Amino acid sequence: MEVVEQGMGQLFSRTTPDDFRKAMLEKADTMNNDKRMDLKEAIKRFVKNGDYLSIGGCSIVRLPMAFIHEVIRQGLRFRMAAGTRTFDIDLFLDNDRVLEIDIGYILGLEMLGIPQATRNRVRDRLKKGDLKFCEWSNGTMAWRHKAAAMGVPFLPVRTLAGTDTFKFSGAKKVKCPFTGELVVLVPALYCDVSVIHVHRADKYGNCQIDGMLNEDVEKARSAKRVIITTEKIIDTDEIRKDGSRTIIPQFYVDAVVEVPYGAFPTNMPNLYYLDLDHLQIYADAAKDVSGKALENYYIEYIYGVKDFAEYLEKCGGKHRLNELRGIELMERN
Amino acid sequence: MASNDKKYNNIELMASVASRYLEDGKVMFAGTGIPMLAAALAQKTSAPNLVLVYEAGGISPAASMLPLSVADSRTTYRAICNASMPEAMEMNQKGLVTYAFLGGAQIDPYGNLNSTMIGTDYYNPKVRLPGSGGANELGSLAWKTLIIMNHSRKRFVEKVDFITTPGYLDGPGGREKAGLPPGTGPHLVFTELGLFDFDEKTKRMRLKSVLPGVTVEKVVSETGFQLIIPETVPVEDEPTKEELRLLREEVDPWRVVLRRGDNNAQE
Numbered sequence: 376m377e378v379v380e381q382g383m384g385q386l387f388s389r390t391t392p393d394d395f396r397k398a399m400l401e402k403a404d405t406m407n408n409d410k411r412m413d414l415k416e417a418i419k420r421f422v423k424n425g426d427y428l429s430i431g432g433c434s435i436v437r438l439p440m441a442f443i444h445e446v447i448r449q450g451l452r453f454r455m456a457a458g459t460r461t462f463d464i465d466l467f468l469d470n471d472r473v474l475e476i477d478i479g480y481i482l483g484l485e486m487l488g489i490p491q492a493t494r495n496r497v498r499d500r501l502k503k504g505d506l507k508f509c510e511w512s513n514g515t516m517a518w519r520h521k522a523a524a525m526g527v528p529f530l531p532v533r534t535l536a537g538t539d540t541f542k543f544s545g546a547k548k549v550k551c552p553f554t555g556e557l558v559v560l561v562p563a564l565y566c567d568v569s570v571i572h573v574h575r576a577d578k579y580g581n582c583q584i585d586g587m588l589n590e591d592v593e594k595a596r597s598a599k600r601v602i603i604t605t606e607k608i609i610d611t612d613e614i615r616k617d618g619s620r621t622i623i624p625q626f627y628v629d630a631v632v633e634v635p636y637g638a639f640p641t642n643m644p645n646l647y648y649l650d651l652d653h654l655q656i657y658a659d660a661a662k663d664v665s666g667k668a669l670e671n672y673y674i675e676y677i678y679g680v681k682d683f684a685e686y687l688e689k690c691g692g693k694h695r696l697n698e699l700r701g702i703e704l705m706e707r708n
Numbered sequence: 709m710a711s712n713d714k715k716y717n718n719i720e721l722m723a724s725v726a727s728r729y730l731e732d733g734k735v736m737f738a739g740t741g742i743p744m745l746a747a748a749l750a751q752k753t754s755a756p757n758l759v760l761v762y763e764a765g766g767i768s769p770a771a772s773m774l775p776l777s778v779a780d781s782r783t784t785y786r787a788i789c790n791a792s793m794p795e796a797m798e799m800n801q802k803g804l805v806t807y808a809f810l811g812g813a814q815i816d817p818y819g820n821l822n823s824t825m826i827g828t829d830y831y832n833p834k835v836r837l838p839g840s841g842g843a844n845e846l847g848s849l850a851w852k853t854l855i856i857m858n859h860s861r862k863r864f865v866e867k868v869d870f871i872t873t874p875g876y877l878d879g880p881g882g883r884e885k886a887g888l889p890p891g892t893g894p895h896l897v898f899t900e901l902g903l904f905d906f907d908e909k910t911k912r913m914r915l916k917s918v919l920p921g922v923t924v925e926k927v928v929s930e931t932g933f934q935l936i937i938p939e940t941v942p943v944e945d946e947p948t949k950e951e952l953r954l955l956r957e958e959v960d961p962w963r964v965v966l967r968r969g970d971n972n973a974q975e
Contacts, residue, residue, distance in 0.1 A: 433779035434777045434778060436781075459793075482837070482838045486741060486776055486964050486968075489838065498834075502831070510824065510840070511840070513840065514763075514842060533801055533849065533887070537882065538872060539870045540824065540839075540840050585790075586766075587765040587783060588764075588791065589765060590793040642777070706771050
């Protein structure tokens with residue numbers, strides 16, 4: 376296949392389909408284990424400094440916030456897949472916890488605008504060269520996860536062509552060996568670890584999700600290690616009642632951690648709406664470009680609390696969570 | 709600017725005008741913000757059968773409230789399908805999606821969009837922006853791309869600092885030469901000053917109409933490139949009382965998006 380044109384972006388994950396097959400072979404032996412554990416143990420066993428990380432959910436919806444807070448407290452740094460990443464990647468960027476990013480979308484906070492302090496920090500780190508980007512798009516990032524989930528080295532797609540996004544990506548344009556037409560190839564993205572927050576899982580890691588799936592089906596199937604945080608652990612009998620609801624089956628999962636409200640302040644479809652007030656507190660702090668207000672935010676809500684439960688208390692506890700549940704269920708009344 | 713008994717801000721104006729151009733019975737991708745407002749308004753007025761697809765996978769939801777994110781539960785509430793990003797993007801890739809509705813930070817005469825960075829050096833940008841998001845897919849694959857932006861010489865530029873999302877690239881045939889699906893491209897551009905389409909021959913942006921109270925001279929002076937100006941330029945109707953009521957009471961009662969226009973209310 377003749378390469379007609381190629382992007383100059385660097386590939387940050389070098390895991391090949393054969394590397395991944397070996398990882399899967401090892402994992403297959405653990406598939407029937409009871410994988411319940413607490414968050415600290417899951418991180419200790421399955422997350423390493425410098426890992427290439429993918430995070431489930433999308434934008435300000437169903438983010439594994441309990442995990443994100445804990446790894447920030449622990450000081451771990453990552454390379455990261457960033458299709459539609461907002462609040463999660465902003466927290467990592469504010470604390471210099473991410474070194475290399477495959478960008479679909481970063482920095483935004485949907486209707487709350489772009490956090491200025493975060494944006495300036497990114498600009499300065501980019502200039503110093505201690506933050507590296509490769510440009511992609513949400514679609515090509517999803518397809519890169521999908522290619523990896525399929526166990527193949529790349530997928531042909533019909534986007535990116537003709538743009539600077541292509542030039543700064545790691546994609547290649549070729550002539551289709553069947554038709555001779557131009558097509559863009561995107562490389563499979565195998566991640567070291569993927570962390571996904573779900574509605575329900577059993578002790579083996581069979582997971583059910585309500586609402587949008589984004590690319591979580593693909594992410595769970597293409598990471599060497601998968602941590603599931605879940606609102607609730609349910610019996611396998613419940614899973615077996617309707618296997619069509621199992622979005623992620625047990626053989627991909629390494630850890631199952633029960634964290635009620637683990638996506639707060641982001642939206643958990645059918646359970647609680649996003650906390651616009653809390654997100655606004657963050658967005659307001661990020662308006663202070665000196666970084667001082669953000670520093671206070673982190674002391675107040677992450678570094679100054681011992682765990683996620685204490686953070687929830689700080690943000691209004693049961694009372695606020697019930698309000699968010701009310702907002703979420705408004706449409707049903 | 710507008711008559712004194714009809715106070716509305718730019719966001720209300722843009723959403724009302726854009727909503728009238730959304731075609732009933734088609735599949736459309738809408739981004740967060742004004743595109744979602746316009747789509748929600750259109751569904752309550754002229755386009756009840758407009759089918760919305762959200763990139764995180766929500767297909768044709770039936771929530772009465774405005775989603776605050778392309779993924780939130782309002783994008784899947786009573787949806788016909790909770791799909792995924794690959795599926796949503798593949799609907800586009802297969803030609804099922806007629807319209808995509810996007811924003812951007814900069815646009816050029818060929819409708820190329822920048823949402824990646826402002827400046828001349830990618831590695832040392834003046835301002836780093838979020839990047840493509842789903843825009844590159846939508847602009848590459850939808851049959852007709854709708855664009856909504858604020859209008860100024862800084863945003864309507866001869867050459868964008870970075871082509872994040874393809875318009876007609878360097879002109880007629882540019883997209884096909886690059887390998888993008890034929891027959892696709894930018895269709896309309898909505899701003900707080902006017903509406904624009906693209907000349908069939910040259911693929912350059914053309915003024916289609918102005919918004920109430922806006923002159924052609926004003927549009928030209930706020931545009932950093934040569935626009936095609938037709939002989940007659942119609943004026944769009946002001947938002948109706950009903951459009952404003954729907955936007956304020958039903959579509960965005962919390963004014964999450966609408967309030968962003970409050971500092972430039974037109975009186």
